[in-house]
Amino acid sequence: MDATLSSGVVRAGRQAREQFHDARGYGDPDGEGVRFAPVEAAHLLYRDDLGAVDDMGFRAFLASSTCPDLHFLVYKDLRDRGFYLSPTGVDWVGDHGTADLVVYPRGKGPWDDEVAYRVRVVSERATVSAADLGDVVLAVVDEESEITYLETDRPDATGSTAHDAPAAVPGSLLDDRVLVWDPPADLYERGFYGQPLDRDGETVETLQLSLVEAAYLVRHGTLTLGTDGDDGQAVLERGRTVEGDRFDRRLRVYTVLREAGVVPKTGYKFGADFRTYADVESVSELSHSELLVRVVPAGHTFAPRDLALDVRLAGGVRKRMVFALVGENIEWLSAERLTP
Amino acid sequence: MDATLSSGVVRAGRQAREQFHDARGYGDPDGEGVRFAPVEAAHLLYRDDLGAVDDMGFRAFLASSTCPDLHFLVYKDLRDRGFYLSPTGVDWVGDHGTADLVVYPRGKGPWDDEVAYRVRVVSERATVSAADLGDVVLAVVDEESEITYLETDRPDATGSTAHDAPAAVPGSLLDDRVLVWDPPADLYERGFYGQPLDRDGETVETLQLSLVEAAYLVRHGTLTLGTDGDDGQAVLERGRTVEGDRFDRRLRVYTVLREAGVVPKTGYKFGADFRTYADVESVSELSHSELLVRVVPAGHTFAPRDLALDVRLAGGVRKRMVFALVGENIEWLSAERLTP
Numbered sequence: 001m002d003a004t005l006s007s008g009v010v011r012a013g014r015q016a017r018e019q020f021h022d023a024r025g026y027g028d029p030d031g032e033g034v035r036f037a038p039v040e041a042a043h044l045l046y047r048d049d050l051g052a053v054d055d056m057g058f059r060a061f062l063a064s065s066t067c068p069d070l071h072f073l074v075y076k077d078l079r080d081r082g083f084y085l086s087p088t089g090v091d092w093v094g095d096h097g098t099a100d101l102v103v104y105p106r107g108k109g110p111w112d113d114e115v116a117y118r119v120r121v122v123s124e125r126a127t128v129s130a131a132d133l134g135d136v137v138l139a140v141v142d143e144e145s146e147i148t149y150l151e152t153d154r155p156d157a158t159g160s161t162a163h164d165a166p167a168a169v170p171g172s173l174l175d176d177r178v179l180v181w182d183p184p185a186d187l188y189e190r191g192f193y194g195q196p197l198d199r200d201g202e203t204v205e206t207l208q209l210s211l212v213e214a215a216y217l218v219r220h221g222t223l224t225l226g227t228d229g230d231d232g233q234a235v236l237e238r239g240r241t242v243e244g245d246r247f248d249r250r251l252r253v254y255t256v257l258r259e260a261g262v263v264p265k266t267g268y269k270f271g272a273d274f275r276t277y278a279d280v281e282s283v284s285e286l287s288h289s290e291l292l293v294r295v296v297p298a299g300h301t302f303a304p305r306d307l308a309l310d311v312r313l314a315g316g317v318r319k320r321m322v323f324a325l326v327g328e329n330i331e332w333l334s335a336e337r338l339t340p
Numbered sequence: 341m342d343a344t345l346s347s348g349v350v351r352a353g354r355q356a357r358e359q360f361h362d363a364r365g366y367g368d369p370d371g372e373g374v375r376f377a378p379v380e381a382a383h384l385l386y387r388d389d390l391g392a393v394d395d396m397g398f399r400a401f402l403a404s405s406t407c408p409d410l411h412f413l414v415y416k417d418l419r420d421r422g423f424y425l426s427p428t429g430v431d432w433v434g435d436h437g438t439a440d441l442v443v444y445p446r447g448k449g450p451w452d453d454e455v456a457y458r459v460r461v462v463s464e465r466a467t468v469s470a471a472d473l474g475d476v477v478l479a480v481v482d483e484e485s486e487i488t489y490l491e492t493d494r495p496d497a498t499g500s501t502a503h504d505a506p507a508a509v510p511g512s513l514l515d516d517r518v519l520v521w522d523p524p525a526d527l528y529e530r531g532f533y534g535q536p537l538d539r540d541g542e543t544v545e546t547l548q549l550s551l552v553e554a555a556y557l558v559r560h561g562t563l564t565l566g567t568d569g570d571d572g573q574a575v576l577e578r579g580r581t582v583e584g585d586r587f588d589r590r591l592r593v594y595t596v597l598r599e600a601g602v603v604p605k606t607g608y609k610f611g612a613d614f615r616t617y618a619d620v621e622s623v624s625e626l627s628h629s630e631l632l633v634r635v636v637p638a639g640h641t642f643a644p645r646d647l648a649l650d651v652r653l654a655g656g657v658r659k660r661m662v663f664a665l666v667g668e669n670i671e672w673l674s675a676e677r678l679t680p
Contacts, residue, residue, distance in 0.1 A: 271649025309611025
């Protein structure tokens with residue numbers, strides 16, 4: 001059975017419509033016949049269901065500029081997994097934002113009104129803007145044509161940690177941290193601020209605060225540093241010396257999380273800015289931290305390679321990878337591995 | 341027992357020499373007495389072994405500018421682990437390159453002639469130049485004062501893979517890969533070039549080569565692409581379109597590894613450029629890949645946060661993390677987690 005190509009659309013007759021559209025969800029009815037997107041036609045050629053499109057067999061058709069090879073690979077993979085799906089970018093498929101492929105639930109097809117996944121196809125070496133993510137599945141094709149699916153979402157970050165911090169606790173500002181001598185016990189044990197200098201002692205004699213924690217606590221009247229000028233300004237300047245603008249972004253995310261009842265602690269060991277605890281009652285009964293948070297500017301573009309690395313690492317330690325996009329507001333973007 | 345501070349050196353008398361130097365490896369003999377680096381004096385103050393240095397107790401001494409707080413934290417941690425060690429940067433300790441602390445083997449001290457580790461202390465937010473790594477242990481202090489030790493080395497990358505590739509196999513250059521139709525069986529099975537389009541088939545009908553593999557094979561006369569001009573140039577241009585200068589760097593590393601008998605395959609899933617197999621006899625009897633390789637320019641500076649992420653991920657999949665530093669030559673730098 002053969003077909004013709006015109007203006008980027010492949011057309012075939014009634015028999016093709018019955019066999020490929022009606023029975024297996026390819027293409028769209030076109031009068032008595034059927035029309036296919038190039039990727040669908042390539043798949044039918046690959047399967048030997050179609051013999052030729054304008055005299056081109058599968059090899060010639062795929063090597064022509066009509067059919068993007070990355071899209072073909074993902075289309076084929078999802079068909080192999082038992083899905084019916086439609087490429088976007090043709091008249092008969094509605095608007096699905098930045099998605100390249102619309103995947104229907106197993107057992108459903110283009111004639112139903114349900115969508116399982118909206119899939120955007122990217123090379124591992126492309127870059128993807130944060131603004132384009134959140135309601136799409138990324139299908140990342142690596143240079144050996146392996147495909148990784150990453151589901152993106154726009155979650156909320158909220159918790160139930162409540163702690164009334166004391167007022168005016170004195171501390172000393174060092175190069176890269178603040179030390180609090182003989183701190184009120186609750187500051188660490190209930191508020192989960194800082195890290196004891198000596199982990200073996202029964203009482204915390206010296207508490208080390210990170211600069212982000214110190215900046216937050218100074219702003220809330222909990223901490224005083226006895227600097228010559230404004231304590232808050234002194235910590236901010238120290239933080240900016242150490243990590244520039246990034247310190248301000250991290251402090252904003254730290255503040256928003258604390259105000260939502262979530263405790264952020266450093267995520268360094270996981271390559272992230274923070275790991276978070278949603279429901280801290282006391283440090284001695286701490287549960288597993290739930291999120292890894294990476295702080296990025298709102299206009300950030302992701303390299304799929306780095307995104308995959310973050311998601312893999314978070315999965316390995318049973319946490320969810322979340323990006324804090326810091327612009328006028330803070331928006332949350334999560335990414336996790338998906339097996340369709 | 342008290343001590344005095346002068347020009348960055350802390351001095352104490354004969355009793356201090358006997359108790360702290362002779363018995364426990366702090367400082368250096370100084371006439372009948374002893375002299376300490378500030379970090380050593382801080383540790384003695386912290387332990388209440390010394391009462392004061394120029395009227396300063398531990399808190400005042402640590403908060404003064406005499407003693408770097410990161411160095412103190414790492415010094416304390418290594419002492420807690422049972423090591424004797426000396427800070428560099430004082431007259432009586434020799435030259436140890438970029439190291440901040442010289443750690444002696446357990447049971448040995450500054451009076452012996454053996455070194456267990458040369459340790460460089462860095463904040464997680466500092467940057468570290470690749471040129472400074474390779475014979476030093478990085479002690480990375482995170483903002484909550486947890487310490488991660490990363491051992492760096494300059495390994496070789498060699499293997500025993502031998503495969504005589506056939507000549508002039510035809511292929512088609514697509515957007516981001518090369519397809520070889522009905523390839524010679526050995527190209528994949530023995531040479532481990534490419535990835536079959538269909539993984540289920542008994543014979544490989546279509547082999548997908550990455551652009552790096554294709555560029556290498558064109559240069560070695562194995563592959564022809566039937567382009568209008570120079571095949572090699574055509575692949576190079578395609579590669580540079582996709583990833584700029586980085587393509588050239590990756591091709592150089594790919595070539596050096598292949599010539600050393602090592603097979604590089606994509607390391608995308610691990611966030612790396614390549615994973616490598618040192619001894620491939622046939623793909624159907626493939627062993628575990630040994631290295632993860634990340635390709636960087638020779639002048640690269642590492643963020644300890646990213647370095648820790650790479651090392652952690654490599655450890656999680658039982659591979660060794662290696663950086664290929666690409667300049668005039670290619671140098672190898674490895675990093676792995678160390679528990680002193």
